[in-house]
Amino acid sequence: MPNYQEFKNQVLGRAYDIDGYYGAQCWDGYAKYAQYLGQPICHCTSSGYVKDIWNLRGSNGILNYNSEVNILQAGDIVVFRECSATPLSHIAIFDSDAGGGYGNFLGQNQGAAGGAFNIVRLPYSATFDTAFRPNQFAENALDHLQAETGVATLTYDNIQARLNGPTGSVVRKYMAGDQITYAWKYVGNGHRYIVWKEGDNYIFLAVSNSEIQGMEPWATFAPVQQDIGYSDSQLIQENGVAHFTHDNIIIRKGSPDGEDTGKRFMSGQSQEYTEKWIGNGHRYISWVEDGVRYFAAVSGSETQGEDPWATFTAPEEVEEKPTDPVTPPEEKPEKPEFPESVKMVGIDVSEHNADDIDFTPYDFVILRANWWTTTDKKFDQFADKLEELGIPYGVYCYDYCGDEASALEQAEYTYNLIRDRNIQMGVWMDMEDADGWKQKNGYLTKEHCSMVCKVFCDFFKTKGYFTGVYSTKYWFETYCPTDYPKWVANWGTNDGTCQDDFADYGVLHQYTSYGGMDKNVAYHDLDYYKSDPIVDTPETPADPETPEEGESIDGGLVNKLVKLLIKLVNKLLSIFK
Missing domain, CATH: 2.30.30.40 (SH3 Domains)
Structure with missing residues (x-):
């Protein structure tokens, strides 16, 4: 029986031009795989690009030899949309999960010489909603039941119940309004199923016209028992x-x-x-x-x-390999703790952190000054300590505002907290929604979030401060695009190590919260973040009057001083009457 690993071993590093046109294209890679599987080859009959294979799946015959799936396993055929990662659409074979929203894919025309088969890392977000699993790789549905108890209420008529599998013989039909208590679910064969047992048989009933959760549902669901608590x-x-x-x-x-x-x-x-x-x-x-x-x-x-x-x-399956003779491990150079682009290492803290933080190991600290118009309870305490230690620090404001006027009020409140402080690492707008406040109040939009960031940063720029926005890369691209400097949060696996280099994207990187402490790196030296705040200076007092001609220091000016003293004495006398 064919298997993906065997195919991968056969083709990796080799190029195939199946149709004799344009060399080894991604379509030719798919066609080679179809030949290996013994399937008819689907062609790009509409646009001329491989996106047709997915778009025309209802009529091109691919579903006669493959089932649609949305949880990938090695060997699944995956079609990619037209996007920045795959501009003309693309087709490849899923190999393994690469982490961080990416997968490893085997295919042709992916950058290797002559278009040969290689493995590249591509985002799952670029794929169409479902992939194609060759029927040879389909497994016994009973071996893959997922325990889930609930009550399904059908919303469509004539839903067929099948015996011992999604393609088994039809035993009865259910109508809209019928309720079924089930014990398992199954995903496959282009649908989602509920499953229950009758005697020695398992009954499969499709409750969705797609394998994707929530897409084209044929039923609603409720727990068998409400508020049962956890055990x-x-x-x-x-x-x-x-x-x-x-x-x-x-x-x-x-x-x-x-x-x-x-x-x-x-x-x-x-x-x-x-x-x-x-x-x-x-x-x-x-x-x-x-x-x-x-x-x-x-x-x-x-x-x-x-x-x-x-x-x-699905989790990556690790293929068992014969045990090799034991050989001494090669000595590898120790991996540096931080990328070479890192210039300083620091932390950011708020009232949620302990009072006794040891700031001395860090090159800089960023303090929460306030959220909306409420001062962080430990801001003054931490700021005084850092100034005493001579450690440079910046501040951030956590956003809670509803319109442009309140956004400006928020910025002014932050300014009044820090105007007499020595801010050396910038003033930052913290744009996130950890407690769901923005979403609940309708403020989780690009228009609102980008407005708040602009109002805040414009205000502090005019005051002479280095200023920017804190958020994740996803938020920067989705809710708060900005031309101001970025302090980007990306924790990787959040194990305490700095796993990525964002020097080309931001000026600061919050790389972990491991151990309850948010840690950061700065990609520039301290001078880069220097603030030069504009201070309000008192009016310059008028210069003393110049003696007129004929007056001397010993004459007119002395007389004026004497008159001033007399006025002061008279005032004092009036006070003590």
Whole structure:
């Protein structure tokens, strides 16, 4: 039976021109794979580009030999949209997950010499909504049931229930309004299914016209039992990798509402998990590290596909290889702690941090000065300490404002807090929505967020301060594009190490929150962030009168001084009457 690894070993580094036109193109790579699988080859009959293979999947026959899937495994055929990563669309074969919202893909015309097969890293966001899994790689559905109890209420008529699999014989039909209590779910064959047992048989009922959660649903869902609380017995086994699409997802210890670890998942990060839990208004993934169980919400709703905060792929399968003779490991040069572009290392803190922080190991610190028009409780304490130690610091304001007038008021409040301080690392607008306030109040839009940043930074620029915006790369591109300097948050796997170099993107990089402390690097020396604030100076007093001609210092001016003294004495006498 064909398998992906065998095909990969055969073609890697080789080029194939199947149709004899334009050399080894990506389509030829797909065609070579189809030949290996024994499938008819689909052509680009509409636009002339490979996007046609996905767009015309309903009529080009590809679904006769493949099933549509949205959780990728090695060997799946993946078509890419027209976008910056794949300008003319693209087709390749999924190889493995690369982390950070990217996958490794085997294909032709991906930069190798002569268009030969190679493996490149491409974003999942560039792919169409579903991929194609060769039927040879399809597995027994009963081996891949996912435990999930619930009640489905059908919203469509004539939904066929099938015996022991998604393609089994039809045993009955269900109509809109029918309710079914189920014990498992299954995703495959172009649909999502609920499954329950009748005697020795398993009944499969499609509840969606797509494998993608929330797309073309044929039913609504409710828990079998509401508000049951959490216990380990409720965990549902499911192995996968969650790729987060939202920022600031809390990681909790022990239970879904357990201790906040202080760590956060950001958009673009990934986490492998082994269980899931549904309740408390969310859907959660769960995993164990060093004997401790952790939880993270992956949806703002308990309903599948509603308000998702992540996308999912299957975990990478590691192929067992024969054990090689033991050889001494090669000595590798020690990896530097930070990229060469890093000039300074620092932290950012607020009232949520401990009072006794040791600032001395750091080159700089950034303090939260305020949120909206409320002063951070520890701002003055920390600022006084840093000035005493001679450590340069900057400040940030966490945004809570609703319009341009309140955005200006927010900036003025920050200014009045810092106007007499020695700010050497800039004044920053913190643009995020960790508590969901912006989203709840309709302010999570590009128009609003970019307006707030511009008002704030324009204000401080006119006051002579170095100023910029703090956010994630996703937010900069989605909600707050700005021409001001960027302080970018990207934690990688958040293990305390600096894993990326953002010197070409921002001037500061918050690279981790590991251990409850936000750590940063600066890509420039201190002078780059220098502020030169414009201070309000008192009016210059008038120069003393110049003696007129004929007057002398001993004459007219002395007389004037005497008159002034007399006035003062008279005033004092009047006070003590």
